[in-house]
Amino acid sequence: MIHVENLVKTFGEVKAVDGISFHVPAGEIFAFLGPNGAGKTTTIQMLTTLLRPSSGTMKLDGLDPVAQPLQARSRFGIVFQDPSLDVELTAYENMDLHGALYHVPKKTRIERIETLLTLFELWDRRRSFVKTFSGGMRRRLEIARGLLHTPKILFLDEPTLGLDPQSRNQLWTHVKHLNETEGVTVFLTTHYMDEAERTAHRIGIIDHGHIVAQGTAQGLKEQTGADSLEGAFLALTGSTIRDERADAADQMRQMAKMWRR
């Protein structure tokens, strides 16, 4: 379902993604793990048509995100790592707009919005502006929105960042359910090793733009001789702390914060 061959993305002199190749078959849940700045989000941005790769090929359900962006976009749904809600709209309006963007028929849209907002305990606040929401509520809304249409491929970029254990549990249960009943292929990134181990069929570990290992959680543990996935992860990626590239959007976010105070 997802084919990636020798994918490279350079920003100036920095090679954010340096010749990675992997393959996720249909119906699989694939976890993409790596330290901060390893290239996870850049990879997802290329797969989801937000960035053009420097070189290499990608296929989503047989479609090339570079040459056929529109068709490729109709195959996937995504929950972004950083916020992507319109805070000046209400929770319901955000959901409704998403449904319209993804051509979910009106009747289905109304039903699913209610189901999902109820599932993530936001139904009572559906008429509140998102700007009044706490970080956790916004996160839940993003996830509910990402699940509104049923795509063939679901990208989840650190979806559980800032979520309480209850919501995390809801999310993974729901994702597994979608995977089992509707055969949705899932590509996820996370920093929580237990989530990856419990949810994913296979795991790929990326570091400094390279894929350093791929396999099942069990396989990775055997390969490194570690007794936990976290141990295997640290054995493969070392224990130094990484810096992330601050992009223009981050800088603006900081500026906006300054203006507000």
Add this chain to the structure above:
Amino acid sequence: MTVVYHLWLREVKRYLRSRPQIIGSIAQPLLYLLVLGFGLGPVFAQSGQGSYLQFIAPGVVGMAILFTSVFSGIGLLWDRQFGFLKETLVAPVPRLQIMLGRTLGGATIASIQGALILLVCIVAGFRPYSFAAVPLALVFMLLVGLVFAGLGTAIGSTLKDMQGFQLIMNFLVMPIFFLSGALFPLNNLPTALTFATRADPLSYGVDGLRGALIGVTQFGIATNLSVLAVVAAGFVVLGAWAFSRIQI
């Protein structure tokens, strides 16, 4: 089409909900209208040109539309910052439709803003020669809004952060305003200034508004309408192209 409608609706909703922004954007044109309108009025009258308030009111309306529509296009930068832009860019919708929804929304709110300023002008003492001409004025407002919302979208798609904003303000938006004849008549000008004012699309908008509202026009209604329509189409195409090239 539903996508265009939904994104248009989003722009309009956001505008109607931001009362401080509406009031704030009335303040500046009002300052021009009252201070210049009454301040330069006697000089203008002495030179035999009639009432300056009558003359400047359509210019001030044009100014309000210019600012509102350019800002709505540059509002793309805020959507980029708050992340909402990504949400629309990964949707299985041609970017042209997304861009059109946003730009039509920008043109709509700019026209509402222009109509609001026109109302304020009337309260301040401005008198259109005929209220039957107001619909024509609204057509001009919408066209001017479309021209500059398209331009704003093109700019907003190219800029990566707010640092270029001041540059655009001082080197593009302000000259467009000052060269448009909003504040002075466009006849008997030095040659260079004549060329500059003829190259400014807002000149045709302001002249059209003047033609509609006070019955005085330099270029003629038909010329104004056709120039604006062509430029609007050009800028919307430019904006659509720039928008389709956006990478996050």
